[in-house]
Amino acid sequence: MADHDNSEKPHACPSCPSPEPAPAPSRRSFLMSMGASGLAVTGGGLIPRGQAQAAAPVAAAAAETAAPTASTPLAPGEQTVNFVVNGAARSVNVPPNAVLLDVMREKLGLTGTKKGCDHGQCGACTLHVNGTAVNSCLSLAVMHEGDEITTIEGLAQDGTLHPVQEAFWAHDAYQCGYCTSGQMMSAVAILKDARIGRDNASVREAMSGNICRCGAYKNILAAVQSARTNMPKVS
């Protein structure tokens, strides 16, 4: 009934042009903007959810230009760590107890990697160190001098989603999306690991360190299995 209708009324002023309807964000653009939406989810509401999509290019640019902090004077007790992150050389000054997850998110602006439990139990913080999936909440940044690190922001290449990202999109393998970057990073590592069987039980077991509170496991499994045939060939 009308008195329960909270939808926006049409713009009725004859002298004003009709407002353009905002385009609905697609599942694909959600995957592409995972890092920016993370700000909305984990940043204590600093960015309203509705603005997260618009913030994606800003976040991407910030991450791109997040200058290595080697030129920043070392604070007492800090040391410089040099590593390669998503193909780019990075240099950051950190205290010895700085956790890799926090350095990625707070020093380099790579907020696609999520903090869930902060205790190595949920897998939301999964990224790759020299090709191996790692819980970054359990790893000190100073241990990674010279390492090659890949985060979710480094999976897509030249605007093209990684096959695992494509498969998650095609199979609706997420709901809130909070666990998704960790799930995808684990999936990529698992699909490259010849020691892990191709059957569903083996994939479930290998992915068991990644918790999904939304319970999207069925679709996640389907996505991982479907991405298998499209994975880049490893020499």
Ligand code: FES
């Ligand atoms: S945040 Fe690292 S495993 Fe949960």
Ligand code: FES
């Ligand atoms: S999609 Fe919500 S926690 Fe996994």
